Amino acid sequence: MTPCIIAIAGPSGSGKSLFAQTLVQAVRQAIPGLSLSVIAEDAYYRDQSSLPPAQREQVNYDHPDALEQALLCEHLKALRAGRPVAVPVYDYARHTRSPQTREVAPAPVILVEGILLLADPDLRGLFDIRFYVDTPLDLCLLRRIERDMATRGRTLESITRQYEQSVRPMYHEFIRPSARHADMVITGGGRNSVAVDVVRRLVQTHAQGDGSR
Ligand SMILES: Nc1ncnc2c1ncn2[C@@H]1O[C@H](COP(=O)(O)OP(=O)(O)O)[C@@H](O)[C@H]1O
Numbered sequence: 197m198t199p200c201i202i203a204i205a206g207p208s209g210s211g212k213s214l215f216a217q218t219l220v221q222a223v224r225q226a227i228p229g230l231s232l233s234v235i236a237e238d239a240y241y242r243d244q245s246s247l248p249p250a251q252r253e254q255v256n257y258d259h260p261d262a263l264e265q266a267l268l269c270e271h272l273k274a275l276r277a278g279r280p281v282a283v284p285v286y287d288y289a290r291h292t293r294s295p296q297t298r299e300v301a302p303a304p305v306i307l308v309e310g311i312l313l314l315a316d317p318d319l320r321g322l323f324d325i326r327f328y329v330d331t332p333l334d335l336c337l338l339r340r341i342e343r344d345m346a347t348r349g350r351t352l353e354s355i356t357r358q359y360e361q362s363v364r365p366m367y368h369e370f371i372r373p374s375a376r377h378a379d380m381v382i383t384g385g386g387r388n389s390v391a392v393d394v395v396r397r398l399v400q401t402h403a404q405g406d407g408s409r
């Protein structure tokens with residue numbers, strides 16, 4: 197079966213990861229044993245081990261150039277062709293790649309979540325279905341503050357500085373405009389149970405072999 201590769205795009209803190217996790221649980225409950233692979237675009241942030249830590253903190257991580265999108269494209273093509281890939285592992289606290297990689301196996305359904313998935317024409321052309329999680333930017337920032345202080349080793353001062361310098365401007369330059377390439381826009385972030393159910397049905401239709409995409 198040709199895999200169905202699904203993009204879940206949207207701003208940082210909009211609920212992409214939570215949406216993807218909730219969807220995986222819903223699909224596994226509906227079709228026990230169905231194999232789904234999940235890939236985060238964040239894993240493709242460039243290795244910056246050659247830069248001193250203070251310099252890494254100054255990088256604009258919300259610009260497409262911060263990501264090795266060509267490698268993500270290559271990996272999605274390999275998965276579509278039925279080959280496993282070695283996905284990089286990114287360390288947010290150190291702003292660089294870890295030495296390990298994570299093997300992702302080909303699967304009937306592949307979910308990819310990330311801020312810039314729909315901004316690049318080559319990358320967005322590789323998805324069968326494209327979603328954009330549309331959450332007001334003030335809520336995204338509040339969620340990001342809580343999450344990044346709890347899990348990404350960040351201080352409130354560094355989060356607010358980065359938000360003003362790059363997160364907000366890049367949202368307006370690249371992320372928000374990319375929403376026009378989405379097939380569907382999801383409001384309510386990771387807890388929109390109606391959207392999860394609609395997407396779960398789409399995935400189920402595909403996995404049961406009568407999907408047309
Ligand atoms: N609808 C929601 N209501 C409340 N909190 C949410 C909601 N969606 C996501 N969150 C929380 O907000 C934070 C950011 O969500 P996450 O899924 O990591 O966003 P993203 O992957 O888009 O950056 C997480 O702590 C998550 O649990």
Ligand SMILES: O=c1ccn([C@@H]2O[C@H](COP(=O)(O)O)[C@@H](O)[C@H]2O)c(=O)[nH]1
Pocket residue numbers: 207208209212213238241257258287288290291292310311363
């Ligand atoms: O070293 C890094 C790499 C990325 N970021 C920020 O991460 C978000 C994207 O991840 P989400 O899971 O969608 O929040 C992006 O806005 C970058 O600013 C970082 O801070 N440091």
